[in-house]
Amino acid sequence: xRRLIFLLPLLLFVGVGVAxxxxxxxxxxxxxxxxxxxxxxxxxxxxxxxxxxxxxSAMLKGDVTLVNVFAxxxxxxxxxxxVITRLSKELGVTVRGINxxxxxxxxxxxxxxxxxxxxxxxxxxxxxxxxDWGVYGVPETYLIDRQGRIRFKQVGPLTPQVxxxxxxxxxxxxxxxx
Amino acid sequence: MxxxxxxxxxxxxxxxxxxxxxDEVLPDPTLEGRAREISKDLRCLVCQxxxxxxxxxxxxxxxxxxxxxxxxxxxxxxxxxxxVTDRYGDYVLLxxxxxxTTLVLWIGPFAILAIGAIGTALYLRxxxxxxxxxxGDTAPLTEDERQRLxxxxxxxxx
Numbered sequence: 001x002r003r004l005i006f007l008l009p010l011l012l013f014v015g016v017g018v019a020x021x022x023x024x025x026x027x028x029x030x031x032x033x034x035x036x037x038x039x040x041x042x043x044x045x046x047x048x049x050x051x052x053x054x055x056x057s058a059m060l061k062g063d064v065t066l067v068n069v070f071a072x073x074x075x076x077x078x079x080x081x082x083v084i085t086r087l088s089k090e091l092g093v094t095v096r097g098i099n100x101x102x103x104x105x106x107x108x109x110x111x112x113x114x115x116x117x118x119x120x121x122x123x124x125x126x127x128x129x130x131x132d133w134g135v136y137g138v139p140e141t142y143l144i145d146r147q148g149r150i151r152f153k154q155v156g157p158l159t160p161q162v163x164x165x166x167x168x169x170x171x172x173x174x175x176x177x178x
Numbered sequence: 179m180x181x182x183x184x185x186x187x188x189x190x191x192x193x194x195x196x197x198x199x200x201d202e203v204l205p206d207p208t209l210e211g212r213a214r215e216i217s218k219d220l221r222c223l224v225c226q227x228x229x230x231x232x233x234x235x236x237x238x239x240x241x242x243x244x245x246x247x248x249x250x251x252x253x254x255x256x257x258x259x260x261x262v263t264d265r266y267g268d269y270v271l272l273x274x275x276x277x278x279t280t281l282v283l284w285i286g287p288f289a290i291l292a293i294g295a296i297g298t299a300l301y302l303r304x305x306x307x308x309x310x311x312x313x314g315d316t317a318p319l320t321e322d323e324r325q326r327l328x329x330x331x332x333x334x335x336x
Contacts, residue, residue, distance in 0.1 A: 127236075
């Protein structure tokens, strides 16, 4: 029994080692959002020129909505674009875009080349509204429930896996809820 | 020589200059001072181990401007920090707050120190009582030991 006490430091060391090893698996960019389950911030963004509607907090109530923060200069945004397109065109999800710190002509050009799956796009040229959303890197995507609360946040590009395993089940659940 | 060293230092200073751009600085030095203090404790979310005061990332600049905007609007330091944590969570604080979820972080090192101290104390006490049980360091010399000691001391004298 007295001998065992000398094993204690070793066990502690192994414990700490395992904790650190597991830490390697975590993505340091993945910061928990402070806004989960809170109402989306109050805002109203003017439409991206050439588009009829912008995006405002009032528009996020009623149906389950995805809000996607994107920019033409953002490479991962291009990578996730087919996923957004599928959600909007094939799966019938309302996706509203926040165009983050972009030049208007670049954004319009980008949408022309890659397609425009957004129900409406608000232009956030100085990034001020995005700060209210807690955006720290594009792309980011938020799932908003019918009451206008943020229920899920994806930092970085949406992948088909995230859509199938997390977003679609949540949308189904949120639509059924009320 | 001194002049050369001084010149070298002066030439290097711009490299360590602050990320804060001249156009961000508030005209009121008191407010600017508060803004700098607040910024030093706010993490830049893009380059995560820098404060927004140090970082050249565009988002850090936006947040610095936001801090100054809030101060100009008459917010207290605490209100400004709240404004940012409401959006980005406690993660933006380089000095994590003391609360239930961060208890291990704050108490942990002291707890480990205390465990070490208690362990050491127990160990030393155990060794001492073991020594006492074995006769202790005050036990008289045996006849054998006395003779040997005498022999050694005589050798020393001679």
